[in-house]
Amino acid sequence: MSSLFEEYGLALHQTQDNDSPRSINHSNKRAIENASKEIGKNSLSPTQSQVASLLERVRELDWTTKIARELKTEAQRSAALLHCRGKSVEPCSHCAQGGPWSTCVVFPVYQGQSMYSYACSNCVYYHRAIKCSHRQAFEAQGGRNWDPAITESIVANGGLRSVLTKDHNNIAPVMKVTSPAVPKKRKQSAECAAPSQAQTQMQANTTQIATPKKTIRLQSKSAFDGEKLPWPVSPASWNDPIKLRSAIKDLETFTQIAKKRVARLDEECEAMSTADFWNQEAAKLFS
Numbered sequence: 001m002s003s004l005f006e007e008y009g010l011a012l013h014q015t016q017d018n019d020s021p022r023s024i025n026h027s028n029k030r031a032i033e034n035a036s037k038e039i040g041k042n043s044l045s046p047t048q049s050q051v052a053s054l055l056e057r058v059r060e061l062d063w064t065t066k067i068a069r070e071l072k073t074e075a076q077r078s079a080a081l082l083h084c085r086g087k088s089v090e091p092c093s094h095c096a097q098g099g100p101w102s103t104c105v106v107f108p109v110y111q112g113q114s115m116y117s118y119a120c121s122n123c124v125y126y127h128r129a130i131k132c133s134h135r136q137a138f139e140a141q142g143g144r145n146w147d148p149a150i151t152e153s154i155v156a157n158g159g160l161r162s163v164l165t166k167d168h169n170n171i172a173p174v175m176k177v178t179s180p181a182v183p184k185k186r187k188q189s190a191e192c193a194a195p196s197q198a199q200t201q202m203q204a205n206t207t208q209i210a211t212p213k214k215t216i217r218l219q220s221k222s223a224f225d226g227e228k229l230p231w232p233v234s235p236a237s238w239n240d241p242i243k244l245r246s247a248i249k250d251l252e253t254f255t256q257i258a259k260k261r262v263a264r265l266d267e268e269c270e271a272m273s274t275a276d277f278w279n280q281e282a283a284k285l286f287s
């Protein structure tokens with residue numbers, strides 16, 4: 001069961017249902033070999049190997065300059081592997097200003113974990129992953145760096161996209177990690193805008209407890225439905241103690257994240273003085 005679910009819908013998704021452990025091992029070995037060739041290395045680092053094993057390649061390096069550059073550093077090679085395999089998202093604050101590649105790409109989230117802590121490939125490229133606004137938002141929402149211990153079982157189950165798809169089909173409510181919307185070519189100083197705008201932004205920043213389209217079927221169908229959220233446990237999970245325990249764990253995580261977010265929003269509201277409000281109104285009027 002997944003918790004922080006990603007909308008990863010990338011085109012080249014390959015399912016490996018019914019694959020035997022042997023053929024999975026074989027295709028995993030091939031994925032790692034191909035990744036090594038791709039970045040011109042004889043062997044990959046543990047993180048690079050995991051990226052190559054967990055995610056199939058779905059895009060080329062879309063160099064902003066249209067001219068391919070040589071991948072000189074280890075960070076650049078790691079970034080390239082992530083870029084070709086991850087999920088494209090709204091530009092982080094760095095990508096909004098322009099990065100080596102035109103797409104902002106992150107590693108999909110699984111059970112609140114992401115490789116490079118959800119930093120994008122362009123920020124990894126420049127060795128500034130820690131400053132990536134996506135990573136900062138992810139960590140602020142309780143996200144953690146990837147735990148290598150879970151990699152093997154995901155690979156054995158056909159890779160991360162396959163596992164996320166299966167989990168999504170099994171469980172209804174999902175949480176979506178959202179980063180602050182970063183308008184292109186605009187500075188982040190517009191972060192605290194006038195109340196109406198600030199409110200919109202706060203909503204954008206929130207770890208939204210979404211009711212995605214696919215879950216509508218479960219709404220109003222359970223006596224346990226909440227005021228805002230449908231009951232998240234499927235009948236199959238209800239009868240399975242392992243899945244149910246896993247659901248409890250996820251629900252606890254969701255609660256913690258939502259509480260953290262509420263606390264942050266309260267702080268933000270308190271922090272906005274009347275003077276700030278009028279300064280921002282003035283900035284909006286005259287910018």
Ligand SMILES: [Zn+2]
Nearest residue numbers: 092095104120
């Ligand atoms: Zn980015």
Ligand SMILES: [Zn+2]
Nearest residue numbers: 092120123132
């Ligand atoms: Zn970034």
